[in-house]
Amino acid sequence: MGPVVMPPGKKAEGPSSGSVARGLSQLYQDTEAADLSLALSASLSRAEDEELTSLSWLHESTDLLTSLGHSGLRSVSPLQDANGGREPSSSPSSSPEPSEPPYHLSTGPSRKPPYSFSCLIFMAIEDAPSKRLPVKDIYGWILEHFPYFASAPTGWKNSVRHNLSLNKCFKKVDKDRSQSIGKGSLWSIDPDYRHNLIQALKKTPYHPYSPRLPKPPTSPSASPQQYHSPPLWPGSPLFRKNGGVLLQVPQRVIQHSSRVAAQGLFPVIRPLPLSPVSKRTTAVRSALGDYLTRGKNSLCSDSPPPSDDQQEDHTYSSSQSPTPKGSLSAHSHGQEVTVTEVKEEQKDFPLDASPPPSQLLQRRRLLWTKGHLRTPGDTLPLKKRRAGNLLVKEEEDEEMKEAAGSLLHLAGVRTGLNKNAQRACKVQKELKEEASD
DNA sequence: CCACAAATAAACAAAA
DNA sequence: TTTTTGTTTATTTGTG
Known part of the structure; x- marks a missing residue:
């Protein structure tokens, strides 16, 4: 190209x-x-x-x-x-405005x-x-x-x-x-x-x-x-x-x-x-x-x-997002769109395991559930495994586990998790994943 | 303060 | 060998 x-x-x-x-x-x-x-x-x-x-x-x-x-x-x-100004080095602009408008209120090359x-x-x-x-x-x-x-x-x-x-x-x-x-x-x-x-x-x-x-501004004229x-x-x-x-x-x-x-x-x-x-x-x-x-x-x-x-549809809400540790802000949690769209898209996905629609629907439903139950942090799909190692079945299992985990979270387990614990969980999870590889 | 997502920095390896 | 590409980990930043 x-x-x-x-x-x-x-x-x-x-x-x-x-x-x-x-x-x-x-x-x-x-x-x-x-x-x-x-x-x-x-x-x-x-x-x-x-x-x-x-x-x-x-x-x-x-x-x-x-x-x-x-x-x-x-x-x-x-x-x-x-605030590329964050970066120490070569920030092109110099005048640090004290009150910087949000992006959508200010544009420009810099x-x-x-x-x-x-x-x-x-x-x-x-x-x-x-x-x-x-x-x-x-x-x-x-x-x-x-x-x-x-x-x-x-x-x-x-x-x-x-x-x-x-x-x-x-x-x-x-x-x-x-x-x-x-x-x-x-x-x-x-x-x-x-x-x-x-x-x-x-x-x-x-x-x-x-x-x-973002929350709509207080001004009534600014619609979300x-x-x-x-x-x-x-x-x-x-x-x-x-x-x-x-x-x-x-x-x-x-x-x-x-x-x-x-x-x-x-x-x-x-x-x-x-x-x-x-x-x-x-x-x-x-x-x-x-x-x-x-x-x-x-x-x-x-x-x-x-x-x-x-x-209203919570479309934005948290995630079935494949968002790995730090990447994407796609917080689609499934919902109808996901159900249909992804299902279809799956077809052209060259992955070996392309489950029948019903299964996919099921899966999507699961994802949906996940999206509602899970905390985003749980989803971190670290793209750890090399491409091609992803099997849908495996994903489903993962999702099952994660959904279950989410339930636990919902039940309040999560509140006890500090960062280290989460990290530990993550590591554990990754180990599990690798094991299943 | 905490959790989280995203950005950033950096180390490092592999490929070209 | 150098540069680019790719992976990974750690840290920082902004937001709720």
């Missing part, structure tokens, strides 16, 4: 139509954007007024936002760095992206036609789309690798022995865990270190939806393929369309009825939420709650 990154022009690939799109493009050029949010909001309103059947405008608006957000078109201050490394990697890989990338290209993608890293301390690459290694969601693909890509191998998304990544993205944590959904931005990123396949609404889709719909899921995640959602303007609005609003709310926060005060009320 040649150059990792999509050329800047790539996004134009969709049929560019609709005056809104044009307007946004215009906006893009004109922006000195003190009132960017206003302008966007205006575009949005126009979108509602016009019967646009094409969603390309959404693409463009997304691109616009991304550009503004990450390339610093915004005339906002050369922002206080995202701003650390709101995405966790897991998400970044996920996006990179998903954006690759072949859905697999060597680390180098992952770096490239990230650099391309998040210039922040260009000037960030080099440690981020280490973090990327660390994430790849540690996070079960990522799987090394055995290189085509015939075709060497140089050092290392290709990385792909483990279909079994893709959902978690999606969930992570879905939650798009604007507060980088906060896996949970702003934290539910879909995985928008330049050239996102989600956008290209789904008109940008993928993750705005009500869970139920996803569930219902999941039969197609065997072909991959995104096509599943694509067939969604996109017609209702309100839906588009919601999508965009959600996408633009942070921008809209920031400028004149009254602008989006009228927006209805997002269609995917994941919050």
Whole structure:
């Protein structure tokens, strides 16, 4: 997959139509954007007024936002760095603002992206036609789309690798022995865990270190939806393929369309009825939420709650997450989406043991249970074992054990656990795993 | 203060 | 040999 990154022009690939799109493009050029949010909001309103059947405008608006957000078109201050300032070395920015606004309230080139490394990697890989990338290209993608890293301390690459290694969601693909890509191998998304990544993205944590959904500000005008931005990123396949609404889709719909899921995640959602303007609005609003709310926060005060009320659905909640010790913030705990989606995805998972649907359902149900009972710490699926050693059966056993453990936790056992005890447990568990290897 | 997730740092080995 | 890649452990940071 040649150059990792999509050329800047790539996004134009969709049929560019609709005056809104044009307007946004215009906006893009004109922006000195003190009132960017206003302008966007205006575009949005126009979108509602016009019967646009094409969603390309959404693409463009997304691109616009991304550009503004990450390339610093915004005339906002050369922002206080995202406390990449933590890193001693080469933090590009110098002025440490005492009261630094949350990420979604401030953007700029020097701003650390709101995405966790897991998400970044996920996006990179998903954006690759072949859905697999060597680390180098992952770096490239990230650099391309998040210039922040260009000037960030080099440690981020280490973090990327660390994430790849540690996070079960990522799987090394055995290189085509015939075709060497140089050092290392290709990385792909483990279909079994893709959902978690999606969930992570879905939650798009604007507060980088906060896996949970932040509480909505006290201000009534700021609706929680702003934290539910879909995985928008330049050239996102989600956008290209789904008109940008993928993750705005009500869970139920996803569930219902999941039969197609065997072909991959995104096509599943694509067939969604996109017609209702309100839906588009919601999508965009959600996408633009942070921008809209920031400028004149009254602008989006009228927006209805997002269609995917994941919050109520606990979609975000803790984990069946394959989150290993420190990796991903995908706290999907299963739920309907998982049940269906993952089940389907399993099909294309080359693992030998691909249990029949019923079993899978059962398993998913178990996962669901787990998600509700377990504490995230219990799930640490240290990607210890080499890829390929994972047998579904084994996982099921593990899950059984863990579920049981969770029950214990629920019963209060957990309260007695201090860190050391947990570590001990972990070690024990790993030993067990290794034994079963 | 604690638990937790994620980021970061670093040591180290293996591969190219 | 050097650089890159991959794994692992430990520590730090931010949040609830």
